Amino acid sequence: MSNPNQHHSASHSHADRNMQRPHKSERSDNGHAGNGRDFRDDRKSSRVDKYVNPDSFYICGVHPVEEALTALPPQTLRNSTLYIAETRDQKELASLLEQIQSIGLVPVQSTMQDLTRKAGETRHQGVLLQLPRFKYTDLDKVLDNLSPQPLILILDQIQDPHNLGAIIRSAAAFGADAIVIPRDRAAQVTTTTIKTSAGQAYRIPVCRVSNIAQTLRQLKDLDFNVVGADIDGSLESEIDYHRATALIMGSESSGMRRLTRTLCDQTVRIAQNPEVESLNVSVAAAILLYTASRQRTLNWSKAPLK
Numbered sequence: 001m002s003n004p005n006q007h008h009s010a011s012h013s014h015a016d017r018n019m020q021r022p023h024k025s026e027r028s029d030n031g032h033a034g035n036g037r038d039f040r041d042d043r044k045s046s047r048v049d050k051y052v053n054p055d056s057f058y059i060c061g062v063h064p065v066e067e068a069l070t071a072l073p074p075q076t077l078r079n080s081t082l083y084i085a086e087t088r089d090q091k092e093l094a095s096l097l098e099q100i101q102s103i104g105l106v107p108v109q110s111t112m113q114d115l116t117r118k119a120g121e122t123r124h125q126g127v128l129l130q131l132p133r134f135k136y137t138d139l140d141k142v143l144d145n146l147s148p149q150p151l152i153l154i155l156d157q158i159q160d161p162h163n164l165g166a167i168i169r170s171a172a173a174f175g176a177d178a179i180v181i182p183r184d185r186a187a188q189v190t191t192t193t194i195k196t197s198a199g200q201a202y203r204i205p206v207c208r209v210s211n212i213a214q215t216l217r218q219l220k221d222l223d224f225n226v227v228g229a230d231i232d233g234s235l236e237s238e239i240d241y242h243r244a245t246a247l248i249m250g251s252e253s254s255g256m257r258r259l260t261r262t263l264c265d266q267t268v269r270i271a272q273n274p275e276v277e278s279l280n281v282s283v284a285a286a287i288l289l290y291t292a293s294r295q296r297t298l299n300w301s302k303a304p305l306k
Helices: 043-048 062-071 074-078 090-103 112-119 139-143 161-173 191-196 212-221 258-262 281-295
Strands: 057-060 081-085 108-110 127-131 151-156 178-182 206-209 225-235 245-250 266-269
Touching: 057 062, 057 112, 057 191, 062 090, 062 127, 081 112, 112 127, 139 178, 139 206, 151 161, 151 212, 151 281, 161 178, 161 191, 161 281, 178 212, 206 212, 212 225, 212 245, 212 258, 225 258, 225 281, 245 281
Parallel strands: 081 108, 151 178, 151 245, 178 206, 225 245, 225 266
Antiparallel strands: 057 127, 081 127
């Protein structure tokens, strides 16, 4: 896993020597990423359940859970489970209990040992929120429901889940239609990603595909303009985002792979002080997404995204 503080220009042009072998066909992956303060007793079931569900996502700790309850969409929360240690003083959790009461989420009483087993090395403070299995969105579904001036963000092997989460948050904030990530050799949606995205991973479609190059060809056939972030590209202000656009961000260390770059119709760079080290990929993505949002016609809701 790369360092989340590793820097990356919107624009690295180095080719990835470890080229991914093309798959025979492109395939999107749908895999799967009551009121009151009464407690349901989870102690008996915990003795039977010896393993952590690998498809579950856990938010650990009082404050992280409170933030998640605020940020996550209602449908996600309705399918979540809140575990609270039987030894925790409910008076100390008054604010949290009031919050879940307003949501209609009934906490499950559990042992500290069971919570530690679920949380692993993460400090849980006797409070743990289990999120539902994350579901990736089928790309074809996205293509059937595009905005008037669609923008799809393509991530070409981003490695760090923190960077992925930050990019997802920016994509939601600046109105991208969807995010596409490769199934292999790239960060996937994890608990870290969801926390870094401030819950936006559950609000914007995230598609997972087997082959980025074939996805780009599919979008080009639909008259998308493919724009890749590259050090030798045009200035961000010179790109026209009024037409359907696929914006590509390359990996933290190598930028776009060679094959990905050859499929670009245009490349783009960010104007910056040449004496300053290149930007982290999540920061670069946010700048380019903001630039695109200034041109596109977006129907913002009155309530801002968190």
